[in-house]
Amino acid sequence: MDLMRAWLLEHLLPVRQAIKQLSFVDMTGLYTQLFSKRELALSWTGGDAELPPHWSVICEQTREALAGAKLPYEDATPFLYLMEAVQGFHTITRFNPFTGQYL
Numbered sequence: 001m002d003l004m005r006a007w008l009l010e011h012l013l014p015v016r017q018a019i020k021q022l023s024f025v026d027m028t029g030l031y032t033q034l035f036s037k038r039e040l041a042l043s044w045t046g047g048d049a050e051l052p053p054h055w056s057v058i059c060e061q062t063r064e065a066l067a068g069a070k071l072p073y074e075d076a077t078p079f080l081y082l083m084e085a086v087q088g089f090h091t092i093t094r095f096n097p098f099t100g101q102y103l
């Protein structure tokens with residue numbers, strides 16, 4: 001019984017830790033999905049607003065950059081916002097001289 005318990009702890013502990021940290025969430029894939037379905041983007045507006053004039057081009061460029069493992073500068077803030085919403089990752093919203101030295 002102790003041998004089985006030791007084996008389970010050894011093999012399942014990393015899985016349990018990953019689940020607790022939500023590190024199994026594919027954030028890049030999730031963010032890419034936001035730019036893959038026009039209906040999803042329209043649902044964000046609540047039906048009151050229209051998408052930008054070149055929305056399809058924006059989506060294509062974003063998907064291509066993410067497929068190449070690059071995050072465009074203009075996508076950094078929304079990506080971090082999504083990460084915070086899903087994983088509970090907290091961003092620094094206030095700076096002081098102490099935090100400025102480490103950035």
